[in-house]
Amino acid sequence: MRGEQTPRLREALEDDIVSGRLRPGQKLDEVGLAERFGVSRTPIREALIQLSASGLIEIRPRRGAFVALLGPRELLESFELMAELEAACARLAAQRMGAADRATLAGALAACGAAVASGDSCAYYSANAAFHAAIYAATGNRVIHGEALRLQRALQPYRRLQLHVPRRMETSLAEHEAIMAALSAGDGMEAAERMRAHVLVQGERFMALLAALQAEAEALAAPG
Amino acid sequence: MRGEQTPRLREALEDDIVSGRLRPGQKLDEVGLAERFGVSRTPIREALIQLSASGLIEIRPRRGAFVALLGPRELLESFELMAELEAACARLAAQRMGAADRATLAGALAACGAAVASGDSCAYYSANAAFHAAIYAATGNRVIHGEALRLQRALQPYRRLQLHVPRRMETSLAEHEAIMAALSAGDGMEAAERMRAHVLVQGERFMALLAALQAEAEALAAPG
DNA sequence: GTCAAGAATCTTGTATGCAAGATATATATT
DNA sequence: AATATATATCTTGCATACAAGATTCTTGAC
Numbered sequence: 001m002r003g004e005q006t007p008r009l010r011e012a013l014e015d016d017i018v019s020g021r022l023r024p025g026q027k028l029d030e031v032g033l034a035e036r037f038g039v040s041r042t043p044i045r046e047a048l049i050q051l052s053a054s055g056l057i058e059i060r061p062r063r064g065a066f067v068a069l070l071g072p073r074e075l076l077e078s079f080e081l082m083a084e085l086e087a088a089c090a091r092l093a094a095q096r097m098g099a100a101d102r103a104t105l106a107g108a109l110a111a112c113g114a115a116v117a118s119g120d121s122c123a124y125y126s127a128n129a130a131f132h133a134a135i136y137a138a139t140g141n142r143v144i145h146g147e148a149l150r151l152q153r154a155l156q157p158y159r160r161l162q163l164h165v166p167r168r169m170e171t172s173l174a175e176h177e178a179i180m181a182a183l184s185a186g187d188g189m190e191a192a193e194r195m196r197a198h199v200l201v202q203g204e205r206f207m208a209l210l211a212a213l214q215a216e217a218e219a220l221a222a223p224g
Numbered sequence: 225m226r227g228e229q230t231p232r233l234r235e236a237l238e239d240d241i242v243s244g245r246l247r248p249g250q251k252l253d254e255v256g257l258a259e260r261f262g263v264s265r266t267p268i269r270e271a272l273i274q275l276s277a278s279g280l281i282e283i284r285p286r287r288g289a290f291v292a293l294l295g296p297r298e299l300l301e302s303f304e305l306m307a308e309l310e311a312a313c314a315r316l317a318a319q320r321m322g323a324a325d326r327a328t329l330a331g332a333l334a335a336c337g338a339a340v341a342s343g344d345s346c347a348y349y350s351a352n353a354a355f356h357a358a359i360y361a362a363t364g365n366r367v368i369h370g371e372a373l374r375l376q377r378a379l380q381p382y383r384r385l386q387l388h389v390p391r392r393m394e395t396s397l398a399e400h401e402a403i404m405a406a407l408s409a410g411d412g413m414e415a416a417e418r419m420r421a422h423v424l425v426q427g428e429r430f431m432a433l434l435a436a437l438q439a440e441a442e443a444l445a446a447p448g
Numbered sequence: 449g450t451c452a453a454g455a456a457t458c459t460t461g462t463a464t465g466c467a468a469g470a471t472a473t474a475t476a477t478t
Numbered sequence: 479a480a481t482a483t484a485t486a487t488c489t490t491g492c493a494t495a496c497a498a499g500a501t502t503c504t505t506g507a508c
Contacts, residue, residue, distance in 0.1 A: 004286075007285075040493045042492055042493065046269070061460090061461090062500065063460085064500095077367035080368065081365070081367050084312035087312075088308035088312070092304075141305070142301060143301035143302050144304065144305045229461080229462075255489075263463085264463045265462095266461080267461075269491090286470065286489085286491080287469095288470095288490070
């Protein structure tokens, strides 16, 4: 038996959550997970604690672990934090971006364009994440890069719900292109401002979607 | 035996680290900690995992847990993140601050002034933390507030080393007053810009101090 | 038939035991 | 004497065991 199960378990669970296989609010049973992964509860618990620290799950004492289910307020606040953090990344990237960063960024933007052209919202989903991640990396600041990635992952399950909002991809792509232009021009302020708006509007659009879904759910629940 | 040891242990260890009783780089022995707190290794391990997630300690697989010891690069990068995050807080606080927030902030600023007047750098240390925390709170965004506090704590052990830099308190207080003025005027851009500079300069001053200390240590080590 | 109280069951939190990797020590070799 | 190697010891990572709080089911009263 070789050591270090916990990282593997953490990654597997993280993947399940980010990819949507585990839904927000769902309970994570320690014994069940232990059996599924063929380990004891100990490394499972350690992985769960790590995930709770990164915001993907919530542990309620004596009640168990649940895939994080952000309420409307917390969700809006998280998107606001993301917007501020990404705006900072854009500003720093505009100042420091090197040739390699520029190439990576251009590639990610091209992938976004291709996804829009083919109408593949799933491809856009990951190309979008790569575009944003390329900006984090272009700050040259690994601490900021890591924090931004962590937050991006924590919000991923919610972004997923947005995939099919009409014309979302097109407007998002246009915003990406404007951000790219500001970055290429070295205009940090402009890039930051556009990035902030880009992320904030996602949060607001998402809030509207959430409200609609909740109204729908209540309408279904009440008469039944 | 009542449940829930882990939170207590986490807080106690966090306090030991933030207060400086445990030095950066120091090893944390699981058995030793377990004996000291009168518990088994299990809750100790869980507390250590949580602390590693918040950045206060570092766990190296099969090697053990150590109080986080940031290298120069990571430290500068962390201060840069802090500067961006606090700048965002200042901007949001300028827009949203209510009467209660304003009063808390004024109180914290007064405490900073009193500490400078009496030359009590230890009192300034905590009044300074309270001033910054009041700004996080004034954003009205609990997620941002929590992240800012977490990062503040993670950097606290390093700020502590800076306590006795000559005239540090006076310049810091002057910067606080300028930030307060911008906040009161509702000038978010100005407040953000001043806050960013305030935090960045701390990071740079700290780097200089660290370099001096390292040079001193090497000078002592080489000839002996 | 609904609701409340109590018992049975389940799940979590902590303790303990054991195996494997890491560190320290002793020995041998050059 | 210094270095490399083998061995002993220590520490971590994981499995298992058990106790206490949470949940569910049953039973009784209204």
